[in-house]
Amino acid sequence: MKRLLVIACISASIFIWSGCGGNTDTPSTKETETSKTASENPSYDPHRGEGKFTKVEIGASVDPVMAENGNKVYGVKCSGCHKLTDEKLVGPGWKGVTTRHSPEWIMNFITNTDEMLNKDPKAQAQLEICLVRMPNQNLSDEDARALYEFQRKNDGVK
């Protein structure tokens, strides 16, 4: 049953995407679609994403303890699919992820994965490339924050 559901969700998200008339080959089209979807659903903030995180306080420099905690969580729950370089494995490589998305978006996506995949244009575009729905790894709020700090460090923030 769930297998069908997964396929159905993937198909549905692809269908919705193409149903909007989007050609997903070029980034510019994606941008157009993103703004279009957002304008159709004004309550949804594609910058922030859907989830409990509305405003994440970020320090000027990396908190080394938090980043190390994030590294540990990465090892157990994320490294199976994400490299720290820009190379795609199952999911996209993490290099530069903090420059592509806001901290709120990232933390909402990794804690509220299914809802984001069902509604967020950028998450759906990524799913279309990877074709494996990102698992919800049931991260705590602290885990999510620590992972973001680890990603910042990985992106060269001192």
Added chain:
Amino acid sequence: MMKILQRNVLYLVAISLLPGIQSCKPKNAGNTVNSDAAGKVYVAPGKYDEYYNFVSGGFSGQLAVYGIPSCRLLRVIPVFSVDPEKGWGYSEETKPMLNTSHGQVPWDDLHHVAMSQTNGEIDGRWVFVNGNNTPRVGRIDLRTFRTAEIIELPNSAGNHSSPFLTENTEYIIAGTRFSVPPDDKNGDVPINTYKQNFKGTISFISVNKDNGNMDIAFQLQCPGVNFDLSHSGKGKSSGWFFFSCYNTEQANTLLEVNASKRDKDFIMAVNWKKAEELIKAGKGRKQAVKYASNRFDERTHTATSTIKNEVAVLDVKDFPELVYLIPCPKSPHGCDVDPTGEYIVGSGKLAALIPVFSFDKIQKAIADKAFEGTYDGVPVIKYEAALYGEVKKPGLGPLHTEFDDRGNAYTSMFVSSEVVKWSLKDLTVLDRVPTYYSVGHLMIPGGDSRKPTGRYLIAYNKITKDRFLPTGPELSQSAQLYDISGDKMQLIMDYPTIGEPHYAQAVSADLIRDKSVKFFKIEDNNNPYVSKGEATAKVVREGNKVHVYMTLIRSHLTPDNIEGIKMGDEVYFHATNIEQDWDVPHGFAIKGALNAELLVMPGETTTLKWVPDRVGMFPMYCTDFCSALHQEMSGYVRVSPAGSNVALNFSTGTNLAKADIPVGPAKSAPGK
């Protein structure tokens, strides 16, 4: 075999006693169903059932879970029998669950189901079940819907009168169906010395209030008879336990005839509070025995089997005021206590009436010493002194009784294939409906507790015949759901079951649904072979044992290329599912494995042992469709001859074709 013999004799009795009775198989049973039945059982797609129904799987050895009123099968929980689908009894972690003093027993016959109670009401924590053949009791944890514990019973054979429990789940009771010489006595005696050498043992298994762990608190050594079923007292009778006994003739051959001679056998009343005091006072005789206690640790995801060597035994004839016998007509089967605890219903399967005993009258009879004599040293109360009354002409072959919340009792009639509703107040028959066919147990949600419900009744039947599309000589068994909310019982659903459904219990889904575990936290996984993240995945050789610490996540195995396995090796795949979401199990299988697959829940570690039988290439893969790239979730193990110099090597994603070696183009892209 016994059952078949019983059935046959019951048919004979039915035919000979009542030649005029009309056929119990209506020509067109569909006519008995009203047009509004469909609406009563229809649970719309995506909606939930009102009740969880736990149904014995009989000779399948497993426990089935149905949703009521839709009668949809939700799950089969493996208990006493191996289940290759789930790796139950095949994985290294679960093998110890089926250990006994006889060794690994891969099957049993699961008859009865008892949900844990607090203050006489179902509390939704555990389900207890019996293994009838190699005497055992299992405990299923209703947070995980998995078997958490199995305990073996010494001095027993045919654990039928089990597992019934006291009102606060202080004890699970297990009475032996077959009396046998006690385990510390020489069993190598002539079979026809039953009367001298055979004893009937009843086990009181204590249940730890916090974690449910079972231990044999004590045993009662009773006269050599067959204990059939039992129930705890309730309320005022809550310190007592009642057992039906047959074969009080003490026959050891052709029981069909020789155990059916006496007009009355017994209901045995046990003052278990008294037994508890005697044990606390050190009156129990320490007896050397051997039995297995198997527990599954949720943190290590691993079972441990411990062999224990002693029980405390009370010989009931040495302790007056502990046990009394009450005559009960003709081989009583069901022994059921009404919600108030006042009425004890004994259903003599060869009797033409149903006697109802009064707890108050039993107490008075004991005080007045209204005994008609003794049986093997145990006082026998006069029938009339204990009797509240008899239900006259209820039907043929009364077996089991359940109760509703309006003072009614419902008794199954095996021979006449019907359910009979009668009033506890005046013992008159109020209604009867046919079953299809040869009904055994009945079940009303809460129907043996202090707080029964009054909407649904299910009949679990022994014979199916023409109820469903034919499937060759072997048919599934059948059950029927009745609406009992009105004066007249109404058949509303007919459905097949697994194995032979004996007893079942049901409870409102609210009590269980929200406590259901969705996945195991990887942080809490204490399995010694866990891999917490792919960086910890590895392959370790210890002599000829090779341990593969493997992770599973959508959708790849790590490692997925393993070389350097040699003939003579024993390979242990310790598969950890590092997903942390609901309903994302991964399976694991490898070609030629002589056992089964693994089905690994998120956060769990499970181990498959594999002994390669030949040199060559062995694919392994995920068996449970997990993502769009599930078909890619696979790998290879290379097996070389013993003594080969192929080095132990493992990887995922890096073992690529070398450009300078003339091979075909690599099929899979890097980074898969």
